[in-house]
Amino acid sequence: xxxxxxxxxxxxxxxxxxxxxxxxxxxxxxxxxxxxxxxxxxxxxxxxxxxxxxxxxxxxxxxxxxxxxxxxxxxxxxxxxxxxxxxxxxxxxxxxxxxxxxxxxxxxxxxxxxxxxxxxxxxxxxxxxxxxxxxxxxxxxxxxxxxxxxxxxxxxxxxxxxxxxxxxxxxxxxxxxxxxxxxxxxxxxxxxxxxxxxxxxxxxxxxxxxxxxxxxxxxxxxxxxxxxxxxxxxxxxxxxxxxxxxxxxxxxxxxxxxxxxxxxxxxxxxxxxxxxxxxxxxxxxxxxxxxxxxxxxxxxxxxxxxxxxxxxxxxxxxxxxxxxxxxxx
Numbered sequence: 001x002x003x004x005x006x007x008x009x010x011x012x013x014x015x016x017x018x019x020x021x022x023x024x025x026x027x028x029x030x031x032x033x034x035x036x037x038x039x040x041x042x043x044x045x046x047x048x049x050x051x052x053x054x055x056x057x058x059x060x061x062x063x064x065x066x067x068x069x070x071x072x073x074x075x076x077x078x079x080x081x082x083x084x085x086x087x088x089x090x091x092x093x094x095x096x097x098x099x100x101x102x103x104x105x106x107x108x109x110x111x112x113x114x115x116x117x118x119x120x121x122x123x124x125x126x127x128x129x130x131x132x133x134x135x136x137x138x139x140x141x142x143x144x145x146x147x148x149x150x151x152x153x154x155x156x157x158x159x160x161x162x163x164x165x166x167x168x169x170x171x172x173x174x175x176x177x178x179x180x181x182x183x184x185x186x187x188x189x190x191x192x193x194x195x196x197x198x199x200x201x202x203x204x205x206x207x208x209x210x211x212x213x214x215x216x217x218x219x220x221x222x223x224x225x226x227x228x229x230x231x232x233x234x235x236x237x238x239x240x241x242x243x244x245x246x247x248x249x250x251x252x253x254x255x256x257x258x259x260x261x262x263x264x265x266x267x268x269x270x271x272x273x274x275x276x277x278x279x280x281x282x283x284x285x286x287x288x289x290x291x292x293x294x295x296x297x298x299x300x301x302x303x304x305x306x307x308x309x310x311x312x313x314x315x316x317x318x319x320x321x322x323x324x325x326x327x328x329x
Contacts, residue, residue, distance in 0.1 A: 004018055013035070013036060022047045059112055062298070063094075065096070065103055117143065145188050153315075155314075158316055164199050180197060190243075212236070218243045250267050251283070276322075281324070284322065296315055
């Protein structure tokens with residue numbers, strides 16, 4: 001069995017320094033950490049996590065709370081979280097944000113060192129959970145803008161900038177009448193995308209009277225129903241759905257009606273979900289860097305657990321306009 005002393009001998013550093021690296025202490029130089037971790041990997045050294053937890057008081061686990069209605073959407077995000085957590089010998093416990101009692105049980109059972117929370121709207125049970133997190137002095141980092149809690153660190157994407165880029169594309173195509181399908185009015189991401197889209201069109205002098213905005217709920221079924229109501233026989237030449245699932249519903253309807261995309265109506269979404277490039281026609285959209293979001297959130301949470309004061313309060317990651325077949329270019 002490989003011992004800590006073997007890692008020290010192989011890396012050329014003291015046993016104490018190796019121990020500091022294993023325990024993720026911040027006083028070790030990055031190049032030293034790199035060399036020691038390389039030795040650990042080469043020798044196949046696995047830290048005794050039980051002993052480490054007992055000595056540090058840590059559980060070596062974090063909770064990740066996600067919406068449960070579109071869990072597949074977060075695959076890349078979870079991969080980013082996992083890649084960082086595994087390197088730090090941490091476990092991740094994924095729970096549904098709709099089942100707050102299970103998340104609260106993790107706190108009551110003293111099972112986690114912190115939380116990563118993805119949400120886009122506030123509700124009473126969520127506020128109760130946040131109160132319990134604060135009472136137990138647990139670090140928390142949000143994916144998306146935090147509600148009622150601007151002091152909490154967060155990792156957000158540039159929703160405004162992404163929607164603005166798409167608006168520029170629409171304006172450059174000289175679309176005359178545009179349908180915008182939002183999410184619910186209390187959804188922060190949707191509101192930011194609406195703001196960015198309006199900004200981008202205004203910058204090109206688009207007549208805002210020719211922008212029709214309809215509130216949706218981010219589902220393909222709702223996108224389809226809105227398309228039935230607004231695109232049947234009306235003279236829209238472009239649709240921007242504030243997420244890709246709504247855009248699917250629009251494409252279904254247009255295909256059923258024999259309305260050619262993009263020759264007659266251009267369609268775009270937001271997210272670049274895993275299915276977007278496989279639709280027919282493939283969907284023009286705005287890509288969110290989901291893997292990088294997960295990595296950044298986990299990295300910053302570990303810094304908070306270590307009480308590292310260098311944690312950035314808000315990290316804004318860029319989006320990318322992905323032009324495919326559903327939109328004229």
